[in-house]
Amino acid sequence: MIANLGYICLLLSAGLTAIIAIWAPLQNPKITPHKIAIIESLSVVQAILVLTAFLVLVYAYSISDFSIMSVALNSHTSTPFFYKISSVWGNHEGSMLLWLLVLSGFTAVFAVSTMQQRLFKIRVLTSQAWIGLGFHLFILLISNPFIKFETIPLNGRGLNPILQDPALAFHPPILYIGYVGLSIAFSFAMAGLWQKNIDQVWAKLLKPWCLIAWSFLTFGVTLGSLWAYYELGWGGWWFWDPVENAALMPWLLATALIHSLSLIEKQNAFKLLTTFLAIMSFGFSLIGTFLVRSGILTSIHSFAVAPARGQFLLLLIMLILGYGLTLFLIQARFLKSPIFATPLSLPGTLIFSTLILSLLTATVFLGTLYPLLLESITGQQLSVGAPYFNQTFVPLAFPLIVVMGFASQLSWQGDTLYAISRKLQIAFITTMITALIVGYWQKGGPILSIASLSAAIWLFIATLSGVWDTFKEVKYLPLTYTGMATAHIGIALVIMGMTVDIFWKTEKTQIVSPGDQIEIAGYTLILKKVSLMPGQNYQAEKAILHLFKDGQFQGILNPEKRYYPLHQVIATETSIKTRKFSDLYIALGEFQGCNRWSMRFYWHPMVNLIWLGGAFCTLGGLLAFVSRLRRKVAV
Amino acid sequence: MRILNIMMLFIGLSYNANADEKLELHARQLALQIRCPVCQGQSIEDSNAPLAIALKTFILAQLNAGQNEAQIFNELKRQYGTRILLNPPFQPATYLLWLTPFSLAVLIVFFLMRFFK
Numbered sequence: 109m110i111a112n113l114g115y116i117c118l119l120l121s122a123g124l125t126a127i128i129a130i131w132a133p134l135q136n137p138k139i140t141p142h143k144i145a146i147i148e149s150l151s152v153v154q155a156i157l158v159l160t161a162f163l164v165l166v167y168a169y170s171i172s173d174f175s176i177m178s179v180a181l182n183s184h185t186s187t188p189f190f191y192k193i194s195s196v197w198g199n200h201e202g203s204m205l206l207w208l209l210v211l212s213g214f215t216a217v218f219a220v221s222t223m224q225q226r227l228f229k230i231r232v233l234t235s236q237a238w239i240g241l242g243f244h245l246f247i248l249l250i251s252n253p254f255i256k257f258e259t260i261p262l263n264g265r266g267l268n269p270i271l272q273d274p275a276l277a278f279h280p281p282i283l284y285i286g287y288v289g290l291s292i293a294f295s296f297a298m299a300g301l302w303q304k305n306i307d308q309v310w311a312k313l314l315k316p317w318c319l320i321a322w323s324f325l326t327f328g329v330t331l332g333s334l335w336a337y338y339e340l341g342w343g344g345w346w347f348w349d350p351v352e353n354a355a356l357m358p359w360l361l362a363t364a365l366i367h368s369l370s371l372i373e374k375q376n377a378f379k380l381l382t383t384f385l386a387i388m389s390f391g392f393s394l395i396g397t398f399l400v401r402s403g404i405l406t407s408i409h410s411f412a413v414a415p416a417r418g419q420f421l422l423l424l425i426m427l428i429l430g431y432g433l434t435l436f437l438i439q440a441r442f443l444k445s446p447i448f449a450t451p452l453s454l455p456g457t458l459i460f461s462t463l464i465l466s467l468l469t470a471t472v473f474l475g476t477l478y479p480l481l482l483e484s485i486t487g488q489q490l491s492v493g494a495p496y497f498n499q500t501f502v503p504l505a506f507p508l509i510v511v512m513g514f515a516s517q518l519s520w521q522g523d524t525l526y527a528i529s530r531k532l533q534i535a536f537i538t539t540m541i542t543a544l545i546v547g548y549w550q551k552g553g554p555i556l557s558i559a560s561l562s563a564a565i566w567l568f569i570a571t572l573s574g575v576w577d578t579f580k581e582v583k584y585l586p587l588t589y590t591g592m593a594t595a596h597i598g599i600a601l602v603i604m605g606m607t608v609d610i611f612w613k614t615e616k617t618q619i620v621s622p623g624d625q626i627e628i629a630g631y632t633l634i635l636k637k638v639s640l641m642p643g644q645n646y647q648a649e650k651a652i653l654h655l656f657k658d659g660q661f662q663g664i665l666n667p668e669k670r671y672y673p674l675h676q677v678i679a680t681e682t683s684i685k686t687r688k689f690s691d692l693y694i695a696l697g698e699f700q701g702c703n704r705w706s707m708r709f710y711w712h713p714m715v716n717l718i719w720l721g722g723a724f725c726t727l728g729g730l731l732a733f734v735s736r737l738r739r740k741v742a743v
Numbered sequence: 744m745r746i747l748n749i750m751m752l753f754i755g756l757s758y759n760a761n762a763d764e765k766l767e768l769h770a771r772q773l774a775l776q777i778r779c780p781v782c783q784g785q786s787i788e789d790s791n792a793p794l795a796i797a798l799k800t801f802i803l804a805q806l807n808a809g810q811n812e813a814q815i816f817n818e819l820k821r822q823y824g825t826r827i828l829l830n831p832p833f834q835p836a837t838y839l840l841w842l843t844p845f846s847l848a849v850l851i852v853f854f855l856m857r858f859f860k
Contacts, residue, residue, distance in 0.1 A: 341791065342789045342790070342791065344785075344789050347784065347785060347789065349784050350784070449858075449859070450859065451855075451859045456859070459855070459858070460855065463851045463854070463855070464851070467844065467847050467848060467851060470843070470844070470847060471843075471844040471847075474839075474840060474843055474844070475840070478831075478837075478839075478840045482836060486836065488825075488836055489824060489825055489826045490825055490826060490828075490831050490836070490837070491778050491825075491826050491827070491828060491829050491831065492829075492831050492840065493776075493778060493784070493786065493829025493830065494775065494786065494829060495775065495776050495829050495830035496829075496830060496831055496840070499830075500841075500844045500845075501844075504844060504848055695791075697791060708791070
């Protein structure tokens with residue numbers, strides 16, 4: 109019954125989207141305010157319909173209505189309530205509905221935003237409607253979350269236990285806000301190309317949308333990495349897994365886009381690449397959605413392999429991107445804009461960063477898809493894993509970090525080498541000292557540890573010195589500048605955390621029984637006991653360890669292994685004690701018989717800087733976003 | 744197969760007792776470059792699957808026996824196929840993979856040099 113309501117809402121919404129998609133592009137510059145108001149309200153009503161459909165699905169999950177197939181396949185009466193709700197998007201159908209909801213939400217917010225360029229706004233709404241129509245069809249035809257069972261099963265199959273986790277419950281909605289927010293950038297490019305009008309105003313209007321999408325994308329990627337770290341049980345935070353890459357690629361391009369938009373905004377230049385980036389950053393969001401949703405790259409994130417879905421999604425993406433790129437090629441000559449910049453100027457570094465970020469995206473793209481392409485062309489099988497990306501991505505990203513340090517002190521007009529070296533001398537000296545200390549301490553050690561730690565320190569100190577000098581000059585900190593500095597400091601922290609953890613972590617795998625003492629990184633752990641504990645929908649084996657340092661009691665750690673009978677899956681729940689920014693990390697391994705367990709102990713130094721840095725980046729993006737909103741109000 | 748793995752495990756353990764730290768570190772570096780055949784996309788160093796553990800001990804044992812990197816990788820490749828190497832070898836089929844990023848980088852440098860002239 110209730111399923112029908114959801115389905116009808118989606119049908120109506122698809123109808124409205126089709127009306128906008130066909131009617132709106134027929135409008136010409138003589139469009140009346142009346143018609144504009146109708147198109148705007150249609151967009152809002154359409155979003156409300158999708159929201160209703162989504163809430164119906166949420167309701168069906170919350171009451172465990174197993175007459176709906178998607179609920180029965182992905183939820184269970186014993187699933188905790190919180191995870192009943194997050195199961196809505198923990199599966200293919202629900203997650204695509206969430207995708208559509210976010211798209212409609214962005215479209216609606218854009219429709220109600222005030223804007224003088226009325227016709228331009230209608231053009232943007234047109235593009236949004238066409239994207240929306242495609243996804244409506246996809247959901248209604250082959251990804252319908254409201255399909256019903258003929259005979260209602262007694263109980264459901266339950267949520268994949270590995271997804272039963274708070275960080276992963278929020279991860280998809282946040283990531284989708286980032287992914288789908290970039291659709292506005294795509295539609296801006298479409299509207300701008302159509303009207304042959306991409307200028308400073310265009311960039312100014314687009315920037316806040318990109319900033320909010322970027323912030324959420326950053327936050328989503330950070331959450332995903334944090335989840336992998338504590339849930340997967342071996343303390344890694346980035347695996348270059350295809351699905352991680354699927355989120356990294358749009359993030360890299362969105363980063364490039366934010367920076368190159370400034371060039372249009374300030375100098376009315378660099379339009380060609382910026383427009384291309386606006387198209388491609390959403391393009392990569394779509395490709396990312398496809399990679400994850402089609403199950404083409406089997407990995408832990410892929411839920412199911414259903415070829416029809418994959419093919420439909422691929423077709424949809426090819427249509428959207430194909431249209432975008434064709435329009436771009438046709439109109440490209442209108443985008444030619446002269447640009448003047450010296451290497452030692454803000455525009456110089458912006459151009460450099462944009463190009464490097466694009467290069468990095470291309471590298472990740474190539475590495476992720478190469479095995480697939482090679483196998484389909486020559487039949488040859490091959491893996492492209494972390495070592496490839498460490499040898500290509502990392503060295504290519506290095507110059508970017510160095511240049512980012514300069515960016516905080518450079519001006520739009522350009523500076524002399526003398527002036528800039530005066531301003532950055534403290535940062536330069538600190539970096540040299542760091543390199544010497546680390547080099548001495550590591551006895552020359554892996555050159556990468558010295559180089560990347562020095563680069564992080566360089567970026568950190570150079571950015572801070574920029575903040576200090578700006579503050580001295582104007583006696584306050586402009587919000588935009590603060591946002592930039594916060595995000596850049598975030599990147600410095602991320603690199604510090606990654607480097608220190610990679611090169612100085614310690615790990616131990618030991619077979620232990622109650623009463624045993626384990627020494628790691630100056631800490632002593634005593635295993636008290638391992639006992640069986642029932643959970644809401646699992647059975648847990650829980651170890652209790654007491655932590656001591658210098659004879660002082662520091663706390664208790666409880667690593668667990670959970671057995672989920674419904675899925676017959678064992679999931680590890682690691683136990684982590686954070687000391688400053690470092691983690692003592694314990695995972696319970698296999699039972700070895702005779703009261704003995706295998707256990708893994710890790711010391712992850714400074715690892716929390718990675719997520720702290722991610723939080724800084726997110727905050728920086730939000731600050732820049734807020735500064736835009738305030739400026740808009742002022743105008 | 745399984746018996747072989749268990750044997751490897753024991754050989755590994757007996758070596759483990761007097762393996763010096765440097766060798767273990769080397770083994771760990773090699774393990775990072777081997778895909779865990781029964782997991783999804785992780786290296787054997789990042790996995791706790793029984794086969795991953797067995798392969799780790801195999802690598803350590805081979806290093807102890809004086810085998811070098813290439814010999815160990817070749818043996819693993821022979822048993823499990825090329826897919827087991829996370830680090831794609833540099834050969835005609837991967838020229839495009841390895842050379843594209845760096846050629847693009849050269850192109851960017853070239854572009855910037857002309858641009859800033």
